[in-house]
Amino acid sequence: MINLHEPIFDKDDEDYVLEALRSSWVSTGGPFVDKFEKDFADFVGSKHAVSICNGTIGLQLSIEALKHRFRVLNNFDIILPSLTFIATANAVVHAGGSPHFIDTDENSLQFSIENFKKYILNNYEYRFEQKYWINKVTFNRLLAFIPVHIMGWSAAESYLLKGISEEFNLTILEDAAEALGTYNLDETHIGNESLAAIFSFNGNKILTTGGGGMITTNDFEFAKHLKHLSTTAKIDNFRFVHDEIGYNFRLVNLLAALGCSQLKKLKSRLVRKKEIFDLYSNYLNSPFLNLYKQQNCHSNYWLNCVIFKDFNLREKALTILIENKIQARPLWTPCHLQPAYKVENNLLLKYTEDIWNRTLSLPSSPKILNEDVKFISDLILLSIIGDK
Ligand SMILES: Cc1ncc(COP(=O)(O)O)c(C=O)c1O
Structure with a gap:
């Protein structure tokens, strides 16, 4: 059998995982999580990286943090390409929103900028006082656009995504699950001109931790909130006090060890x-x-x-x-x-x-x-x- 995409593990990977195992820091704490986040941010060229338990959760968590930022409960829309793994759409629904699907360009795997613009202008009305788009039929707020970098090719160059975000005053979260190691033509890594980019470390990805993911962002407050939400929103480690209804979405130290060794290669x-x-x-x-x-x-x-x-x-x-x-x-x-x-x-x-x-x-x-x-x-x- 010749498989579609198989992971490669070597002695170095085994050594890192063994080190985590022997340290007994296999779960919540431990040095590999911090190291992996720092090394990953360096690789991608982002200021912050927050590890999470998989890419789907990374998308959901980013939407949750965005809801918090804009004080939105449910009843919101997110635009995304229809041609993606279903996880992108599921994450929108899990976070309480409605996914709205757009077309690709002709002979392209990537979303059509033309179709995106048409979709927004036909279906939404801009509320100048509130500074956001409202669905003309449901009155849902349009919360974000999620372009997806399909098969490791760029959905659109970062400056174009930034342009869309500015032109429509709309937050962009990039589904970069498949695109670790993909660069713009100016040699910058994709994912740095939007609010955040979400990567997957599933077993079939170019870097794997078995299961896992990372959210990169250049926004300090956003990163801080993602970390807080992903670690049960705990504000007192001793008395277990939590100031929000957070999640247990973090990547564990055992898997982060594998992430560190995989990243080196x-x-x-x-x-x-x-x-x-x-x-x-x-x-x-x-x-x-x-x-x-x-x-x-x-x-x-x-x-x-x-x-x-x-x-x-x-x-x-x-x-x-x-x-x-x-x-x-x-x-x-x-x-x-x-x-x-x-x-x-x-x-x-x-x-x-x-x-x-x-x-x-x-x-x-x-x-x-x-x-x-x-x-x-x-x-x-x-x-x-x-x-x-
Ligand atoms: C485009 C895309 N989005 C999201 C995901 C979800 O990532 P995960 O499997 O880590 O949850 C994947 C792949 O697995 C993917 O290919």
Whole structure:
């Protein structure tokens, strides 16, 4: 079996985890949490990093902190792309809000700025006195926009996201779950021009702690509140006094130890990821498909994707790959078509649906063998010839 994305652990990872185990600081306290947060902030170039137990929770917690900042209870909206893992939308609902889905650009995995602007102008009215947008039908306040950096490619360059935020006076939280190691063209790491960016350390990510996540922000008060909320909002460690209804959302020291050791190897892992992309790019030469790429960033090349000319070609390739025990995968079903959300959103998002139907994610583990990349590519090309 060639898997879609496998983690790599070495002796160094084992040593770090053992050190945490032997110290008996496996849970709430311990030095690795602080070190991981500091090292991670340094890597991303943000002022603060707050570790959490996974990326979904990071999104939810950021929305909770935003509600607190703007004194919003429930009855709020958040705009996000439909083409994302369902966790992005679920986090909005878990925090008490309503997700509103927008389209991608044509032939793109990323949200459409055009569609975002159209959506906001058609569906919301700006209240100049209060300085926020109100849904014309439900009167919900529009609390934020969550762009998602799909597959490790930038949703939009940071300066563009900042521009959207300023033009619409709207907070942006970036779902960067898949985009650790993705840089803007000016070499700054993505995620630094919005209020916060949320990263995932799930087992299939470029850096893993088994499960885990990080929220980065340059806003001191926001970081402080995130930490407070994620650690049960405790104000007295001895008498256990809590000033808010907080959460137990923190990353534990045992896993933070793994995060520290994994982070040390991230740079070299990014080099290998680029090599894998280049190999696919070299082998997958056909007028019937494209290896997905964007010009607006330096990707971390998390999961390589092929976009086929049509759905049938995609399905043929998928079948032949699965027959050969290769774990290729279609994109997630877009959120607006999910049974969990469809009832409320009878939407047609034509570019999202089009690219979803034609795309296949390919095995992209850093430890994949070069000859396996060639084998996978040959099978894909063979499936096309067989179809013609
Ligand atoms: C785009 C996106 N958002 C959010 C998440 C949620 O992260 P986690 O699995 O750590 O909860 C993931 C992935 O797992 C993801 O790919």
